[in-house]
Amino acid sequence: MDRTGIQPDSALAGAVTELAEVLGPKGIFTQAGDRARYASDQSGLVGDTPVAVLRPASTEEVSRVLAICSRHRIGVVPQGGRTGLSGGACSPQDAVVLSTERMSGVVEVDREAMTLTAWAGTPLEAVQEAARAADLDYPVDIGARGTATIGGTIATNAGGIRVLQHGMTRPNVLGLEAVLADGSVVSRLGKTVKDNSGFDLKQLFIGSEGTLGVVTKAVLQLRRHVPQSALALFALPDHASALVCLTAARQRFGSRIRAFEGMWPDYWNFVCHQTALATAPLAGQHGFYLLVEIEAASTQTEEELEAFFADLFERGVFEDGVLAKSLAEMRALWSVREAVGEVDDDFGHHINFDIGVSPSALGNFCDAADSVLAELPEAVGVLKVGHVGDGNVHLLVAHDGSAAAEERIEAAIYGLLRDWQGAVTAEHGVGRIKARWLGHCRTPEELALMRGLKTQMDPLGILNPSVLFRDTEI
Structure with missing residues (x-):
């Protein structure tokens, strides 16, 4: 990270002293053991020990520390729960980590507007629980919900198992507050649903992986909470049959399809038979396995799903199946799909x-x-x-x-x-892991536009260097 002339060690030490004055003893880690814990995320990529771990407690503190880092040309790696699988939160050499862990908590739940305002460091699960306490729901859901933060899910535009019904993170964010590389604060935390007054600037930060600014606070769009659902597992001859099921499910259930998850035989056999990661709910060998969850519109949802079963069976679409009759059975069916998070050691x-x-x-x-x-x-x-x-x-x-x-x-x-x-x-x-392959799905014109935005908003390249673009290391 020496393309623009990183400061020598003595200058770095001076910058850390300035940062400590802003953040106080609780807001900065400088001991080697503490710093080492923030070097990497869950991707397997091994990061370098950061120069310091910055733990601001407010947007104002984020603004002040970014201004200092910009002046000293120090790379800054924003971090949430460090649950990412692409190395976006791993620290490169001579960088500081900016952790949002002290900026945590739900600021407000507005039941009438169906919104929730939260600090970026708030765990996703805490947001879900606060929404449900108001009989509402924040629909973005991923396996790492207990650790992943709202800021992290926004930075990566997280998806998960409910995308088919509610979309990814992007359509579920109404407003954002973010700090730019030079310390400027861009804040639009309104709850207005219809707003065509100029560019929708929050979209620049959603999915940009901390390369354009550090998200500090967000207004999230909540949905009606429907706690009940019905779940079925289908054994099919092939993936083509799953598409037939998808079309039929859309015709019958519309937007009530909560999840539509597929498992190929290689995965099924590994988690159910080659290992003890899950117990097979169905016997025999099949060409494809499909898990379908339907939001309960009434007490008749199980009967609706049974009728769906019967219709598909008469058409010869599926070979076997099971409908969960209890919460325990639902958990057992989902455990097969969720076992993907446990395969690392065995695979x-x-x-x-x-x-x-x-x-x-x-x-x-x-x-x-x-x-x-x-x-x-x-x-x-x-x-x-x-x-x-x-x-x-x-x-x-x-x-x-x-x-x-x-x-x-x-x-x-x-x-x-x-x-x-x-x-x-x-x-x-x-x-950082997939940056070299980005050109395989983006045209040269798209990449040039993305680099232009990065240069405009972060001219020194200090924000999450080497993420998205390998040639942006400072």
């Missing part, structure tokens, strides 16, 4: 691809990926699981742990993805 060294393609093309893309990987001796195992309704598959490819194996496998999969006009990341973010 060994692997690459976790977070790929997005057109939902109608997902099955054929996965078949093509299997064919490509079969030609690579480095690829020693494949698991596929994902969000069928929105075309997002998590493709896990096991290998021998070598850098050469990773290089060949990534080049093959991302090359195939480019041919299919897909996205190198559907919901995990680009981070």
Whole structure:
């Protein structure tokens, strides 16, 4: 990180002294052991120990510390819960970490406007609980809900299992407050739903992974809370049958489809039979497994799903299935899908691809990926699981742990993805790990525009250097 002339150690020490004066003893960590804990996220990428860990408690403090870092040309890595899987919260050399952990808490729940205002460091689960206490719901939901923060989900435009019904984070954010690289504060925390007065500037920060500014506060759009739902598991002959089910479900249930999750046989067999990660709810071998959750519009939802079952069975669409009759059975069915978060130790060294393609093309893309990987001796195992309704598959490819194996496998999969006009990341973010592959799903013109925005808003390149663009290290 020496392209624009990083300050020597003596100057860094002086900057840390200034930062400590602003933040006080609770707001900064300088001891090596404390700093080391903030070097990396959950991606597996090993970061460098940051120069200091900054823990501001307000937007004003964020503004002051960014002004200092800008003046000293020090790289700043914004961090939330460090649950990211793309290395976006890993610290590069000679950078400081800006953690939002002290900027936590729900500021307000407005039941009439159906909004919730929260600090960026608030855990997603805390926001969900506050919304439900008001008989409302914040619909963005991911497995790391207990640790992932609102600021982190905004920075990565997090998705999850309810995207089909409510979209990703982007449409669920009404207002934002963010601090730019030079310390300027951009604040629009209104609750206005219809606002066509100029550019929607909050969209610049949603999904930009902390490269354009640091989000400090957000106004979130809440939804009506419907606690009841019905859940079914279908065993199908192939992915094409899942698309038939999707079309039929949309016709019957409309926007009440809460989740539409798919599991390929390689994943099912691994978590249910090769390991003890989950218990198979169905016997036999099938070509595809589909988990469908429907929001309960009435006490008749289970009967509706049973009728859906009967209709599909008469049409020969599915081979077997089970309808959850209790909360315990629902948890048991979901445990098979959620076991993907527990496979790391048993599956060994692997690459976790977070790929997005057109939902109608997902099955054929996965078949093509299997064919490509079969030609690579480095690829020693494949698991596929994902969000069928929105075309997002998590493709896990096991290998021998070598850098050469990773290089060949990534080049093959991302090359195939480019041919299919897909996205190198559907919901995990680009981070540092996927920055080199961004050009496989973005045109040169798009990349030039993105770089232009980065240069305009962060001319010194101090905000999350090397995220999204590998050539933006300071």
